[in-house]
Amino acid sequence: MSIKLKTILYFSLILLAVIATSGYSIFISNKISQYLKGSLPASISDVQKSSHLVALAQLIRYDDEVLTQSARNHAFTGDQKWRVRYEEFVPKLDAAIKEALELGDTDDREIFASIDQANLALVAIEVQSIDYAAGGELTLAQAVLDSDEYSRQKNIYRAGLEKFLARRGTDFDSATEISVARLEESKFGLSQMVNQQLFLIVGFIVLFVFILLFLFYFIFKTFMAPLGVFKKTAGMIIRGDLDARVNIKNKDEIGDFAVDFNKMTASLAEALTSVNQKVAVQTKDLARKSADLGKQQKAILNILEDVQEEKQKAEGLAAIVKDAEEAIIGKKLDGTITSWNRGAENLYGYSAKEAIGRSVEIVVPRDKRAELDKILATIKAGGRLDHSQTVRQRKDGSLVDVSLSVSPIKNTSGQVIGASTIALDITKEKQIDRAKTEFVSLASHQLRTPLSAINWYAEMLLAGDAGKINAEQKQYLEEIYRGNQRMVDLVNTLLNVSRLELGTFVVEPQLVLITDLAAQVIKELKPLLTQKQVKLKTHYQSDLPKIMLDPKLTTIILQNLLSNAVKYNRDKGSVEFDISTTKDDYLEIKVKDTGLGIPQNQKNKIFDKLFRADNVRATDTEGTGLGLYIVKSIVEDTGGKIWFASTENKGTTFYVTLPLAGMRAKKGTKKLS
Template sequence: MKIFYTLIAGFMTVAMLTGLIAYIGLTNTNAISSSYMDVKEETFPVMEALEKMKFHTSERIHYYTHGALSEGAEHEYHEEINKATEEYYSNLNKYEVLVDKYFPDEKGSLEKIKKTTERFNRSCYDILELGNSGAPIKGSKEYVEINAAEKELIEAIDEALEYEYTEFDERSEQVEGTIKSTRDAILLVSLITFIMSIVIGAVISISISNPIIKLTEAAREISRGKLDTSVDIRSNDETGILSDAFNKMVRNISDEIEEHRRAEDELKRTGEQISIMIDSLPLIPYTCKAEGDFAVTYISKSVTRITGYKPGDFTSNPSFWADNIHPEDKQKVFEELTLLFEKGEYYHEYRYKISDGSYSVFGDTLRLIKNPDGKISHIVGTWQDITERKLAEISLRESEERFRSVAQSANDAIISSDGHGKIVFWNDAAKKIFGYESSEVLGKQITILMREKYREDHNKVMERIRTTGESHIIGKTVELHALRKDGSEFPMEISLSSWKTGEKIFFSAIMRDITERRRNEGIQRENERLALANRAKSNFLMVMSHELRTPLNAIIGFTELLKKKEAGDLNQKQQRYADNVHLSGKNLLRIIDDLLDLTRVESGKMEFTIEHVSVPVAVNEVLENIKEKAGKQKIIIKKDLGHEIEFIDTDGQKFRQVLNNLLDNAVKFSKPEGGTVTITAEKEGDMAKFSVADNGIGINEENMGRLFHSFEQLDSGIARKYGGTGLGLAVSKKLVELLGGRIMAQSRYGEGSTFTFYLPVAAKKEGGG
């Protein structure tokens, strides 16, 4: 324990010398303090009072002179003059007290100041009186007097201040002398203390320096990693004990370091594995502050792979996370974070701008971390890019909406059921077809739509699908009978499909009510039968027409010979008979021709020859044929052919036939007293317009819709009176349409009719067959 006692002796010696220095310093400090207090309590107040008196003297002269020079200013500066005067006399009284107490030898200066003060006050009063009288101030005796009084007062105050400054300098020299002697004594004792300290330090160093140096060198070696280093100090004092303890410590540290190194290596390997696992996750673990902009303090390297940003982008900029939230989502995100503090954990989703400038949707799971004392420390969370999932959800929703929209707008019933046959979807068409509201069937068995005898088979099929996943009806279309809400049955066409969601299987059926189709199929079969009959009729008419034309042509030819008296003269009765036979033959031939044309049109065997037809020539030819009949019925035929429509490209024979039918009807249905028929032709655009107008019997409005029907006479009485088969207009309409035109009629009963048809001026040269 030698070092301990040596250090105690050295410290005691130094302490004694330090105490001596303190005593010297304290003694002289009291003397200095006493001198300073004298100055503070005596000299400083006197100097302060004199300085203020000097200031207030200048202030008073300012206010007095301005009050005298300015009209009415005395009252304006009255308050300032009184205040400055009060301050002056307050400091004068203070100066007088200090002189009586501390400086009796300065009473001469005090009396002089009082005397000059009285003179100054009289001058101030005089200058004010002069100012109030309105006499000029500057240059007056009073003005000179007040300036002289001010100067005398200032000089008296300056003399007193000069005396105080001299007194202050003397006392300052006394204090400086005391400080110098104190400093010299302290320096002397401090020098002795310094020398003694060196001696004591040298003695102590000699006794402990060598062991300390050895320990230091050993510590350096250990710091370099040489843990087998030891210190060889053999003594019974503290250094020997320290040496043994040091060696033991080194051994323990070596063992602990080795153990720590092994643990650290293992921890490092584990940390690297965990880091690799975290960085390879589709998540982004992070920590952030629980305040302000929630600045990120740590974030996984996986953030670079997922967002393109580096971890440093987040940790170096406190507002980086908040700045890149989508502007439309930012307020909502921060509002939702308040729920985190209420619940302790929270999940929300928002759009976030990644490095390429686009926005991705991220799911953010957060949890509050608290200190042992319950205070919030920070937030830990995981970020996950859920953009693809969101797009898939949107796509799924859109697909569902499209399906529902299509399903609801479909004319066919669309019904879905689960694997147990319970209805889960029911569209509007199903409601219309079956009569059930969706609320009546959702959750019910689909067998309510089936006849009783089909339900057991349906249940067996459903069980087989649930068990094996196979069915021969999936993907096929079948026909069966279904049951409406009112119990009525109807034929139905059904297409069945299935799909799976996880382990659950669902079925969808598209059902169509084919009642109308079945009815139409029956009608179609009947139409086909009628078409066969019609074709047979047409063939019969064609054959019969051809068979009748040969003898009829012979009859017409022979009657023409008789009329021309080729076989000799005929008496009047024979001539009438020959005319009747010839006219009837002509009428019958026209009927046969109409029948042939109708059968050709209906069978699609009508042929056309397109040629350059002269309209005037064709019209004249038709008029020539009808002239005799028109003359007999007192009909005047007029024509009005436009010069711009001299030629058209059409089938000339069919064109003349249509004109002939229309003119023949116009003449036939004339009034008994005769009338007028007008044929006109003009060009409208690329069409030729032909009209045949009469002032005959006209047509009832209710009969207009049946004008162009085959084998129809509008009135049985008219048919008996005027004759005809009702084929002329029907054939004309079909011919005009096949030539690329159209025909129409206008009529007023009792006033006449106008038939108009249009043909292309330049028609395509096509043949029909």
């Protein structure tokens, strides 16, 4: 039998064994899959349904509390914002009740039907109260909300919710226990099935090993043994014994090859004599050329090794960049996109094929094009941009908040030839910040009413309106009054921060002389200047023009800068306060103190919200860490700039510039306090 037929036969056996093993493995996998699908606990759906209904009930409870509180606040204050808030939450509550009616079973629908009826009655009463309050009849508005009918409907409403939560809470726990029990049964059944099939799998493995051993024996007998004879004979020939012959009597291709090999050896012996003569003549020349060639080969190999190493590094880096989750974009100095990874595709919606070769302006909104020019100019100058928050535009036209880090790309000679941009989607972070800001705003509004009442009653008691008080009582009341004033200031500051971050504050420019505003601020600081014996020196340019400024916002800027310069100054220190104009049409405000200064390692945080430097906290000086944050927000939002220079233990100088063209008017819902 020829080697070809033997090989086909043996490899056919191996193929059949592999097919049988694979088929059986697929069979077992399908069987396990079918078993698992048939055993999935049907109660999971009930758990999900119960969980959703419980969540709806909690949402209904929350919305009802918001409506009740808004109606009462409107009835007591007449403030229109509570009516707006009330009308905002009415449809939300109706929608939640309707969804619960559709999702629940018969008992659930009966409960939520009673809740719905009670809600309709409550809304009718609350709307009546709101109408009274809108007409200025606050007493009638409050009386409606204190009526027996309102209390009765409220009790029906709450009893329905409690009944539902008690019932559904038990169902949710029961369904969960049943689901866990069924999953445990599925796990035990799967374990039994795997054990039953283990014996057959081992049998297939043993059969496969036996066939492999048989194949190895065939290879050894057919190929390895004759190859050993060939190797031994070839070794003898290499050592110069050209009379050596291969002694193989096989009746196959190997035997034929042995005959041809012996003929070749005889021919080689005949040719060797002729070749030796020619070799002797050329040996000397070849030796010289061989030496030169060896040196060239070594140099070439060294170069190839270096090239291969650099290629592997470049390929590894390219693979990392391509598959990174962050959007990484390479571009030329004119803004043409040269690379676009998978993160960029996910963030902006453009494929690499669509983006590469086009201008990076495809992801920059029109109102941000000037910002792009500034970034490219910075990169051309060899600079970089770190974690700059801005807005970019997706392929579908939607906007996304991103944090950009841009670095220059340089060639081997150090010349900047492009830029690399890493963009991080910070939409969720922005949403979280906005939610926190809205909470602070709401909480601060809620605190204003009780603080105002405390302030009013304290003033009345101190003035003797409620009767004469002794010295000790007066001392206690003054402490209460001062503490309440600090709380009022903190609440006003928190409200200012929330309005700045939400963009709801108003800018109302008027034609004013800034030195008039400065004089009023300095007058208010007189007690603090006297207390710390700080000397204030003012330097105003003689021909300062009147410009369009929002008096309240400008006063906030001056108050924070000057009060900080005094508060954080050393006793008997000094403050220099300068106002002048610049050659590039800006109004410049400069406040220099001889105080604590700012530590070098904390200068980059000085404008952060709620940040106070370590050396300031050590002095136990009052402060919230919000003043400079508010100043920076106002200045930059109105077209100005703020920066500082500081040396620890020597003092700080703050600079503010505002355009002489004035602040731009801005509509909003709230004014800063």
